[in-house]
Amino acid sequence: MEAGVAQLRTRSFESPRLAYWDGVSPNSLSLALSPPVIQCVENGLEGRLKARRERAIGQLSLLVSTRSAYRHPIGRRFVEAIERRTAISGGLHERIDTAVQEALMNGLLHGNLNVDANARRSLESLGELHRSIASELDRLETARCMIQLDALWSRKMLYVIVRDNGDGYQRDQLPVSPTPDEHSSRSSGRGLSILGAVCDRVAVIEGGKTIKLGFRL
Amino acid sequence: MEFRLDNGGVQISGEFTFTDHASFKTMIDSLLKDGSPSVTMDLGQLQFIDSAGLGMLLLARDAFGKADRKLVLRAPSGQVKRMFGLTKFDTLFSVED
Numbered sequence: 001m002e003a004g005v006a007q008l009r010t011r012s013f014e015s016p017r018l019a020y021w022d023g024v025s026p027n028s029l030s031l032a033l034s035p036p037v038i039q040c041v042e043n044g045l046e047g048r049l050k051a052r053r054e055r056a057i058g059q060l061s062l063l064v065s066t067r068s069a070y071r072h073p074i075g076r077r078f079v080e081a082i083e084r085r086t087a088i089s090g091g092l093h094e095r096i097d098t099a100v101q102e103a104l105m106n107g108l109l110h111g112n113l114n115v116d117a118n119a120r121r122s123l124e125s126l127g128e129l130h131r132s133i134a135s136e137l138d139r140l141e142t143a144r145c146m147i148q149l150d151a152l153w154s155r156k157m158l159y160v161i162v163r164d165n166g167d168g169y170q171r172d173q174l175p176v177s178p179t180p181d182e183h184s185s186r187s188s189g190r191g192l193s194i195l196g197a198v199c200d201r202v203a204v205i206e207g208g209k210t211i212k213l214g215f216r217l
Numbered sequence: 218m219e220f221r222l223d224n225g226g227v228q229i230s231g232e233f234t235f236t237d238h239a240s241f242k243t244m245i246d247s248l249l250k251d252g253s254p255s256v257t258m259d260l261g262q263l264q265f266i267d268s269a270g271l272g273m274l275l276l277a278r279d280a281f282g283k284a285d286r287k288l289v290l291r292a293p294s295g296q297v298k299r300m301f302g303l304t305k306f307d308t309l310f311s312v313e314d
Contacts, residue, residue: 070236094296101267105235120272123280126242190268190304197303 111166
């Protein structure tokens, strides 16, 4: 932890609003996201900023790799960091937490890791899926593929934007929300309907590579 | 997610999300080796579940069904109970308070 603090202080010396995360633990991420930081970038992704390919939006931004986002509770720490900057009530906290987790995992799995929606068709298939994801995360190209979280808020609304590096999708090409009967036979495909239920606004943009979640404060 | 096998059933605690799929499969494989007609999954200490966790519960239900056994979910609360309500999961399982 001490080494992480030292690194954070050193690397954020040029701008107190920009911090770097070592990718080691959720605790070091919480530290890196501490106010007054408005943009946090995982070590190794600095080049994306220098090339200005990833632009921060709003009042808090986090850019991490697929490998770290898969292994650490990134969404939870990001929501906690938002709460350190603006008041969120208990019930709303749960809805934001649920939505960010859904959107983040959706972007990771179906965007950056390109996991097929049918990959979770049976209990047996989970073993195969596990090996496939482990193999993908071992590939440097996939593991370093980024995922970005941005938050912006006013007195009335909070928006959390999740952006992945996948190929995207068209929302109208997705299966319609399952009826209660169809629910019983489907082990995946509930993410967007859950987002619709827990968010006040949901927008799928940039060809499915970005999802914008809105909450009334 | 943490789990503890207990008298033919299991207690699950913590957070149950997609990244738990390997340990969840291991847990269900262990329970399938036991021959009791009904398996109870105690969710009283489970604090968070996402859509992938819900989907894995369905896979477990189907696996027990193929073995002519029944999966019973017990005591979901908080966010987990609300997710069950949102997705009508409480109509797809035997759920005990």
